[in-house]
Amino acid sequence: MTGTFVGMPAFPSAARTALADTQLRANLAHATGTIRAKRAAVVGEVDHWEELRLAGAAIKDNTLRHLDEHLLTLEATLTARGATVHWARDAAEACAVVAAVAKDHGVDEVVKVKSMATAEIGLNEALADEGIAAWETDLAELIVQLGDDLPSHILVPAIHRNREEIRQIFLDHMAAAGRPAPADLTSDPARLAEAARLHLREKFLRARVAVSGANFAVAETGTLVVVESEGNGRMCLTLPEVLVSVVGIEKVVPTYADLDVFLQLLPRSSTGERMNPYTSTWTGVTPGDGPQEVHVVLVDNGRTRALADETGRQALRCIRCSACLNVCPVYERTGGHAYGSVYPGPIGAILNPLLKGVGVDAQTDSLPYASTLCGACFEACPVRIDIPSVLVDLRAQVVDSHRPSRKPEAVAMRAASWLLSSESRLGAAERASGLFGRAAGRFGRRTSPGGRRALSRLPGPGAAWTDARDLPAPPAESFRGWWARTSGGRDE
């Protein structure tokens, strides 16, 4: 990945651009629709799904409550099994550790297992600055990297691309990165996969250093786990001499048995499969087998900030399955780029502000508002993160970080509060709006289906509504007025 999200506009503006991309809309509707149906089918066949969700949430909550102890245990078991543990407070420290390991071995390239943590810390860009090429080996990440593009989904980072676009990216860009795509490449999925396989194989066989993340880190044994579909991750985890794994501190689980729950929840929620094709586990260094030098970088990068947030800390349960993205009606239409982060969709709308803090930049502050609070994400989340409640809490934090505010919205909310805390004030406003409704012809009076008068051209902020939707004209008499006039209809 060579692109960057830095400098992205706030969500409403980025979404506006995305919504106009008809190819993107078609690709997203098709892809999210397909994966939603697959997930629903395999989740539906598990009788005790709700119990599994509760168990997953409980394991994560208990772990987070004693995170410090579990992390120290993990450090001890990893070290005992021959791994070197590094602690990184932020992205810069984590990237520096990986760069130092690569330099120690004198390499100018590393192969990468798909990893959200390394995307989050901007590792590829940091390594590029040190003259080290980081090759993505996950097929979708490869597509994004070759296309000088940005990821738009947690699981399927190239979800915004279709087969035709991928064929073109391979033809145009593979040659500059290694083995070229065959000139007669078609958009047949098998041919595309074959081109990627041949391209990547050279890199697997040549690379001496690999970089991964981890889906889980088991404290009691020092075992790291990577869950994937393609097997390219396992190539990286087994062939090179040196392996560096960048792991967010919330990835720790206390015991090996805890994996039982998560390995049921994750594949069904993520790819809509009963079980994923490849689950790789490794515990430090195994003499004579696999990488003989193993590093683990435990990264905070805002996680302790999120942990301190009473409502928001549940976001640290996230196992990066992306079920919330696939069911989100906002994500389905805007795609991931509009969120301006490697974490898009509903989870991104809470995770980014929790990791970075609110009140700092307008882009991050816009994310908690990028939702209708429809609740589909909470329903789909395998670890029961109540995303709508966290969104509402974060909105309050955004507003509080700007108090006192003279923004039109803040002024309007104070006025609404004044109006809506007294029946007499509200009643007077309704009588005024009834008069307005009768005089409102100049705001584009129309007749709605059914015969009601409607306004179609409101001035000022009202235009955000009437640009695309009619608004019923206020009735001459409010319900309150009717009830008072007719004694609740008895005098009619």
Place this chain on the structure above:
Amino acid sequence: MRVALMVTCINDALFPEAGKAVVTLLRRLGVDVEFPAAQTCCGQPMVNTGYLDEAVPVVRNFVSAFEGYDCVVTPSGSCAGSARHQHALVARRSGDSGLASAVAAVSPRVLELSEFLVDVLGVTDVGASFPHTVTYHPTCHSLRMLGVGDRPLALLRAVRDIRLVDLPAADACCGFGGTFAVKNSDTSVAMGSDKARNVVASGAEVLVAGDSSCLMHIGGTLSRQKAGVRTMHLAEVLASTSGAAHPVDAVRSQ
């Protein structure tokens, strides 16, 4: 049993017919429903936009208006959800333990219309007649926050002469989302036009839902498109009888 109607601010100010329909319907079912005049709004517009301090006086007004009733019935899944799931949050913010205990007493008594009819009154056949082709949109807060399930559909299925047709992708959000509709108007409109397309594809003449806010959004889109489909609140359909003029025919008599 003392039953209060919480009409909601949007019905009060913009859709009084929905409130009147609840009154007609409940009286027909033998409930002497009262309208506490002190009521205003549940505070959801402030809470969901992040203005918790501004919601405090509104919630204070809410509990004082509805204290003492056995049931508070509202023709809105969203506002019932706001009372049941968010008022405690606002009370906590206020730091006023008196408000917190008042909220704890009132908010569990707030019921969405279909919950009240099916769970409290124990009826699904409310004696309505509505000879039109209707499709039903389950609003998100009814569906996922309150979990009303198929109560509204059970009520609609029992209506005489109604032709109920399926709405494709019914459980997809319409894109209203309160202030989302203007803060993220482009995305809101994109969602609304997909919903409107499905409504038209259903072949219905009338789109019915339990929330006037969502209906205002979908209906505003259908109106702009001159789609020939009107919106009505669930209460208006359930209040209709063969003896009375149907609200659908009102336009012809104007």
